[in-house]
Amino acid sequence: MLARLSEILSVLALVGFAVATLWLIARPRARMAALMPAPRMLTLVAAATAVWCAALALAGPGSSAALVVQGLRDLAMLGWLGATFWSPAAPMTRPLRLIVRMLATICALTLVLGAVAHLADRTAAEAWMAPTLTLAAMVVAIGGLLIVDSGVRHAGAALRMPVMAVAGGFAMLWAYEVNVQLIGALTGKTASTLIALLPAVVLLTLPTYVVAAMDIGRERMRLSRTAATRTLILIGGAAYLIVIGLTGAIARLVGGDYAAFAQGASLVVALGAGGLLIVSARVRAWLSVVISKHFFEHRYDYRAEWMRFTATLAQGGDVEDGDGRNLHRRVAKAMAELTGSPGALLMLPGAAGAFRVAEHWHWPVDAEAEDATLSVRSAFMLQETRHIVELDAERRSGQGGPESRDLAIPAWLIADQRAWVIVPILHFQKMIAVAILQRPPVSRALDWEDLDVLRIAGQQAASYLAESQSQEALSEARRFDEFNRRFAFIMHDIKNLASQIGLLARNAERHADNPEFRADMTQTLKVSAGRLSDLLVRLAPRERGAAAEPSKLLIEPILAEIADEMRARRALFVGCQTGLLAWADAASVRQIVQHLVTNAIDASAPDTPVQLVAVAEHGRVRIDVIDQGCGMTRSFIREELFKPFVSTKDGGFGLGAFEALQVAQAMGGTIEVDSEPGKGSSFTVWLPLADARADSGGEPMMKKVVAK
Structure with a gap:
């Protein structure tokens, strides 16, 4: 059964390498030469391997005829290695050159002498040539492994993936043959099962020729550090098992009870080494340094280190102890x-x-x-x-x-x-x-x-x-900016208060003897003092903003208070829907309306009225400030009106309209403007309506406030 399986595998390997040979011949030489130094030699290796597979199928693995033809295969493989690593891109050292020449000589002698012996007397050749051929094959395999290892290490970055693949295939085949022959030498018995499975290993090397012939692998083939580390662990485990087996075999040859003692001592040493690796950070670090130094081209796995x-x-999130x-x-x-x-x-x-x-x-x-x-x-x-x-x-x-x-x-x-x-x-x-x-x-x-x-x-x-x-x-600059912005707004309000107090002082010179004027003056001073106190509170860092705590707010009392404050400057016509409730902050609404009324008075002639009307409309509170002053152009409203530090007044800060809009938006409202040059302006403040039933409240009540 095993012989039949070996024969089938040999035939499959023969067909595979024959096809690979024809494919390599058909590939363009220029394209092949771009991937590796010796494309013709690789074709010869594939052809020689196909001939060797034919010998395996006809004579069987391990036969002297197969070993003779194996010399032809090894000679071709050595020729490819010499052409690949004996070049300026991958220079071969002088000892390696001597090894290549020596191994090529052994292969040539094996091929010639074996062929002559088989032609002269096949039976005698099977008897005395088999051990010689086996020894020669072992020497060639070991030498080939040395050439592959040293050549790959010395070539460095000059090697590309196809070259690495083919060299790896050679190494795999030679390593398997060395192990088979070493097991036979140690045990004194032929490893017939492993020899019969040799065609399967040959089939495993076939994909390396496919990789070499295709237009892939123009970069170096690299193993990840994880794969390399796991491979080293597996090799270490295999080496441990081999050492255990050799120790037991030597102990049995010596005799006595040394076998059990040797195996037990090996187990204790292995457990001690493993425990030392687990417990000692210093040993783990030393092993990591040794592996990085001797098994990798670079100390660091840059991709993994950079990602970490x-x-x-x-x-x-949380890091360790911090x-x-x-x-x-x-x-x-x-x-x-x-x-x-x-x-x-x-x-x-x-x-x-x-x-x-x-x-x-x-x-x-x-x-x-x-x-x-x-x-x-x-x-x-x-x-x-x-x-x-x-x-x-x-x-x-x-x-x-x-x-x-x-x-x-x-x-x-x-x-x-x-x-x-x-x-x-x-x-x-x-x-x-x-x-x-x-x-x-x-x-x-x-x-x-x-x-x-x-x-x-x-x-x-x-x-x-x-x-x-x-x-x-x-963040610190934003805090300073917030403070500066708040201070700029307050300076604007202080300017308005200063203008109001200055006007009051000028009127006092003319109307100081009028009791009604003195009463109005006292009331105005109280209001101004209160507003100055409010400004200081707003300037404090703990102040969160104008609309920090909105609530239900009656609009009519606020409009009445503003009208009373403005009596000294202008008569206001105030109309407010009865019971009109807005969801807003009282100080913020007062600040917005006061600013708009002040601007309306400043923009109007002394004898023209200013209207202040508040109603509920479309589920919102609408407050209109209407004047018949100079008006504004649409481009000014669109581009400059609500920009900070832009003002048409002499000595103005240009912050009033900007601040009013910011405060209104903070309460969920806005400000709309309708104006025409020479016909006046209408500023509309929209605020959230606190109670929708206010729409059905009474008719708007109008009252006239005349300045005395």
Whole structure:
């Protein structure tokens, strides 16, 4: 059954490699040459492998005839490796060249001598040639693995995916053959099952030729660190099992009770090593450094590290032992995790220019201590040089006195052996923070890759810190802007009060003896004093705004009060619907209407009336202020009327209309204007209606107020 399966697999492999050979011949040479250095040699390898598969199908795996033809296959494979790795793009070392020549000689001798022996006496060849051919095949396979490993490592970035795929296929086939022959040598028995499954392994290498012939893989083929780490773990487990098996085999050969002891000792050592990896952070760090140094081209997995770094900076939830909203702690944590440091400090500039510890991650430091600072000179030197300082080098150079002379490193950092690296965080050539990283469990010297990563990470962190500082400055500027805006509005109201009091003073010179005028003057002064007190309250920071607490508001009393206040300047014709209720704030409505009435009086001739009418309309409260003054153009209303600091009055602030509109909108209302030059203006204030039943209230009541 197994022999039949092996025969079927051999036939399938023969057909597959024959088709692959024809496909490689049909592919354009220029396109193939763009993917790999030796496309013709790859075609010869596919053809030789097809001939070897034919030998497997006819004579069977493990036969001397198959081993002889295997020499032809190995010779072609060595030729492709030599042409690929013996080139300017992937230079081959001198020892590898000698190994290639030696292995090619062995393959050629095996092929010639085996062919002659089979032609002379096939039976005798099967008897004495099989061990020789097996030994030669093992030597060639081991040498081929060395060439693939060394060639791939020395070629570096020059290799592309097709080359890596084909070399990997060769390595897989040779590794399987070495294992089969090694098992046979150790056990003294032929591994017939594994030999019979050799055609299946050959079929697994066929896709590498397809990859090599297609227009794909113009980039290097890279394994992710996760896949590489898991592969190393599997290889380690396999190596452990092999060691256990070899130990048991040697113990059985020696005799006695050493087999059980050897297996038990191996198990104890394995469990101890595993426990040490789990418990000791230092051992894990050392293993990580060794793996990164010897198994990967770069120390860092840049994609994974950058994603983790950005996620740490951007996260808004809780971080370990700290609030995730604390950006300074997140920056310290992100910088530390890049280099495997167990802790970090972040220093920010103080008022005097010196940098102080603002936040820490797993490195508690007394931030109030006088010596926990970075002087102005130190900060200036770091900013100018943009130098990432390795403190161990400073200590070794003997400059750890009161201060390091070149970079002015503080003595407290030199003395603290936990301090490892100082990273200036620069934003547009200005140092906005300094990160101090704690020594990792396995200390090492910084190389160019560490410096590049820390420098780029510092720039990224600087952008987050600069944005945060900009947001804080913007928030503070907004608070100042709010205060200035409130003060500007109040100045506008003070100007109106000053004008009113000034008018009252001028009239007092002429009407001081009139008792009715004195009564009106007293009332006006009381109202002005009250409005000044209200303005001071509005200026206070605790004041939330004009429409902070809206409620049901009767409109008629407010209009009557305004008419009484304006009697000294002009007679107002007031009409208000009885019981009209608005959902608004009384002070805000009074402020809006007073401003509009004042503007209407200023824009009108002394003998023209000003009307003040309030009704409920379309489910809202409508308050009209109508004058017969100079009027305004439509372009002025559209472009300038409600803009701040634009005024047509001499000495005006240009804030009255803007403030009135802002206050009305804050209460859910608005202001509309209808005006025509030379015919007057009508300002309409719309406010929310508190009670819709007010529509059916009484008829509007009109009353005339005449100034005395």
